Amino acid sequence: MTKNQSIxxxxxxxxxxIGPWVLPNEEIPVHITWDKDFDFDFIxxxxxxxxxxxxxxxxxDYEIQETNIKILKDNIKKLGxxxxxxxxxxxxxxxxxxxxxxxxxxxxxxxxxxxxxxMLKNISLIAKIFRPRLKDI
Numbered sequence: 001m002t003k004n005q006s007i008x009x010x011x012x013x014x015x016x017x018i019g020p021w022v023l024p025n026e027e028i029p030v031h032i033t034w035d036k037d038f039d040f041d042f043i044x045x046x047x048x049x050x051x052x053x054x055x056x057x058x059x060x061d062y063e064i065q066e067t068n069i070k071i072l073k074d075n076i077k078k079l080g081x082x083x084x085x086x087x088x089x090x091x092x093x094x095x096x097x098x099x100x101x102x103x104x105x106x107x108x109x110x111x112x113x114x115x116x117x118x119m120l121k122n123i124s125l126i127a128k129i130f131r132p133r134l135k136d137i
């Protein structure tokens with residue numbers, strides 16, 4: 001099962017995806033789309049310290065601020081004849097610690113859209129990392 005979410009804010013739809021589960025050192029894909037009519041200035045993605053940021057998809061440039069990733073709206077690629085499609089970003093993370101207690105660990109990833117320093121939309125996703133229990137036979 002995957003974590004899919006559809007959110008409506010003043011007739012603006014958001015769709016999110018995060019990989020349903022991963023093993024340590026596997027990529028954790030995150031994907032977000034929104035309606036072309038949604039107006040914002042920038043996106044801040046808050047990432048736990050123990051998740052490594054690996055790749056940005058459909059993003060020309062970004063800024064790392066400690067554990068946050070700042071993406072200006074103008075740095076999101078625009079395609080199509082009217083240069084407004086698609087309205088999406090993708091982010092890839094990795095959890096590299098193999099030595100955690102238990103069989104699973106959950107990490108919160110928060111994606112916040114801003115306009116004029118005001119928060120417009122806050123999306124929370126959970127990265128689920130599992131470590132299989134192996135027995136020596």
